[in-house]
Amino acid sequence: MDLDLLFFGRFSHNYHIKWNQHPVLVITAQPNQKLRALKAGAEDFISKPFEMAEVLVRVHNMLKIRLLNKELHSYNDVLEQRVRERTADLKEGYQETIFTMTRAAEHKDEDTGAHVQRISYYSRVLSEALGMDEEFIENIFFASPMHDIGKIGVPDHVLLKPSNFAPNEWEVMQEHAAMGAKILGNSKSPYLKMGAEIALNHHERWDGSGYPNGKKGEDIPISARIMCICDIYDALRSKRPYKPAFDHEKTVEIIINGDSRTQPEHFDPLILEAFKLNHQMFCDIFDEYEA
DSSP: OOOOOBOOSSOOTTOOOOTTTSOBEEEESOTTHHHHHHHHTOSEEEESSOOHHHHHHHHHHHHHHHHHHHHHHHHHHHHHHHHHHHHHHHHHHHHHHHHHHHHHHHHHOTTHHHHHHHHHHHHHHHHHHTTOOHHHHHHHHHHGGGTTGGGGGSOHHHHTOSSOOOHHHHHHHHTHHHHHHHHHOSOSOHHHHHHHHHHHHTTOOTTSOOSSSOOOGGGSOHHHHHHHHHHHHHHHHSOBTTBOOOOHHHHHHHHHHOOSSOOGGGSOHHHHHHHHHHHHHHHHHHHHTOO
16 A cells, blocks of 8 residues: 655654645654644644554544545546546548538538648648647538538539529529528537538628628638638539639639739638748648549
8 A cells, every 4th residue: 555654753854744645644843843844745733742542543534634635536537537538539520521511511522522621731731821720620520511501401403503593593693691601500519609600601701792791801700701811712623513723823813913803802811911921832732632
């Protein structure tokens, strides 16, 4: 048993008692040493002269307290382990929910799979470059693939149309933002909460020219501002009914300097600057996870 008791006939002021390792009982004939002993970490003290019966009772009580403390620490360790396991189970459940929903989106659009995978990594790169904390980075990594989950509710003749949208079809298409937020809303999962935030706002623009609510500047959640530039980069790199796939250099040129559809004023300036400094990582991600 490691329940050692240390006894001192004379307490030395130079001795540091490791009270967290052993219960210490100080026996002293010097009254002025009692307070010093307690401050140094002694559990108890006995004044000389002493009776052996008192010493045995004190020792018994200290051993009992020591055992109770060890049991308490052991119980706390068990509780902490259970909490960690439960947290891991919840995280796994949340992630499985995300994967299930994104698979449903892939079923409607075969190009979605590689796109949402790349989006996760783009979002993480920008979040790290912006100095976001670890919790935010993890959340956006798992939340960002759900940005277009609302397209599940868009009719196939609109979603899969091989040519440009008519005005009424474009209105239907724009509804996917609010629909995605509705699908993901009212959840306790931090991933789904951020997913709903991104789904609703990732087509908003810094200059207020976006949809569905025309939000402007910092009224747009930062998760959606990050997602905005990631989504546009990937769209420019991908083939669309109205455009060919652009290479990395042309895509960066369009994002930084603009074209007929995309303008630098659409992006949060700080996030745009982070993109400028890290765009090669976007290229690497696209190449690695190209469909």
